[in-house]
Amino acid sequence: MRFGVVGFKGKMGKVILDVFSNDGHTPVLLIDKDEIIEEDFPEVIVDFSTPDALEKTSSYCEKYNSNLVIGTTALTEKHLKILENLSKKVAVVQSYNFSIGINILLDLLEKATKMLKDWDCEITEIHHSKKKDKPSGTAILLKNALNREVKIHSLRLGGIPGDHTVLFSNEGELIEIKHRAISRKVFALGALKAAKFILNKKSGFYTFKDIIKEASI
Numbered sequence: 001m002r003f004g005v006v007g008f009k010g011k012m013g014k015v016i017l018d019v020f021s022n023d024g025h026t027p028v029l030l031i032d033k034d035e036i037i038e039e040d041f042p043e044v045i046v047d048f049s050t051p052d053a054l055e056k057t058s059s060y061c062e063k064y065n066s067n068l069v070i071g072t073t074a075l076t077e078k079h080l081k082i083l084e085n086l087s088k089k090v091a092v093v094q095s096y097n098f099s100i101g102i103n104i105l106l107d108l109l110e111k112a113t114k115m116l117k118d119w120d121c122e123i124t125e126i127h128h129s130k131k132k133d134k135p136s137g138t139a140i141l142l143k144n145a146l147n148r149e150v151k152i153h154s155l156r157l158g159g160i161p162g163d164h165t166v167l168f169s170n171e172g173e174l175i176e177i178k179h180r181a182i183s184r185k186v187f188a189l190g191a192l193k194a195a196k197f198i199l200n201k202k203s204g205f206y207t208f209k210d211i212i213k214e215a216s217i
């Protein structure tokens, strides 16, 4: 496929370029804060950058009728509205976490929270010191899956790609459900799976969880 990357100079952008190119796909549109390289029209644009880029990304999707895979976190209602409107014209996959593991964990949590509703519950998330947003998008996804008020504790240190733990405790026991991304490549591989999923779709809004369910991974 011909693909575009928004945030191509960033940590994720570089890995996405690598993973997609190694799978035989061709980068034709590269966008970052200070540079745009436009060679051809992309079938899919992949945006892992910053919420401020979204209007530009959306206008490129409209210009080229490109489908969108978006992993950027810290989106507000305004950004979600832009994505909802865009998804009436092209296909959009949005997720705060493109790893298989977290998306399986989301399912497990929906079940666990019903069985453990009398237990205390809190979330911890640990990321590299360069991460700009707090709490992580994934922690928000986990909190939503728990469907109850829980505290999120955020730590920023070193080069950690992304650790998330949900802790349940009663008077005498502790259950920890933990996910660790060992490398950023897992997110790029998930984005590639999502790009292939929407390649021939006309329009619609999807999450990565929808894609995993459909592929029954």
Ligand SMILES: NC(=O)C1=CN([C@@H]2O[C@H](COP(=O)(O)OP(=O)(O)OC[C@H]3O[C@@H](n4cnc5c(N)ncnc54)[C@H](OP(=O)(O)O)[C@@H]3O)[C@@H](O)[C@H]2O)C=CC1
Pocket: 006, 007, 008, 009, 010, 011, 012, 013, 031, 032, 033, 048, 049, 050, 052, 053, 056, 070, 071, 072, 073, 074, 095, 096, 097, 098, 099, 133, 137, 187
């Ligand atoms: N959903 C998922 O699975 C995952 C999501 N993420 C999310 O992806 C995003 C990027 O993460 P990461 O790569 O670590 O961050 P980086 O800061 O390393 O990369 C972001 C890139 O986007 C650039 N940028 C900033 N503003 C704009 C703009 N207006 N238009 C185009 N490009 C812009 C930055 O430039 P500059 O540095 O000059 O500001 C930088 O090169 C974050 O929101 C992160 O939370 C990350 C991993 C997995």
Ligand SMILES: O=C(O)C1=N[C@H](C(=O)O)C[C@H](O)C1
Pocket: 073, 096, 097, 127, 131, 132, 135, 136, 137, 138, 139, 161, 162, 163
């Ligand atoms: O910024 C990151 O690095 C990550 N961001 C996502 C998030 O905010 O949840 C996903 C992953 O944890 C890495």
